[in-house]
Structure formats: C-alpha cells, structure tokens
Amino acid sequence: MARARTAAVLDAVTDLVPRGALNPHVTGTFPPARAEEAPRAVENGHTRGKILIEVVA
DSSP states (O other), X not given: OOOOOSHHHHHXXXXXXXXXSOOOOXXXXXXXXXXXXXXXXXXXXXXXXXXXXXXXX
C-alpha cells in the first residue's frame, strides 16, 4: 500500500511533535552558514538521530 505524501499528511505529522506524540529525535542543528557540516556529521557517524538546518523566515 502506498503512503500518501500530501500537505495534509505533513501537517498532521507536524502537529504531533509539540503535543509530545512524536519525537523525531533531533541530535544536532546547524545554522545555514554551517549547513555543509550537516551531511558530514551524518556520513561520519557522529549522529544517532535527525540533523536539522535551522531556517528563519
């Protein structure tokens, strides 16, 4: 069965995080100026969770 990849599904999943129903296990964040370091952290095995690049709108 194919999974729906729609904006509605993304919104529903995103709403779970602040309620504590979903823990994406973020282990590192990088500002845009250091974004090139993010893939290296994953490739070198220095992370056990999700890596985020912080974007401020």
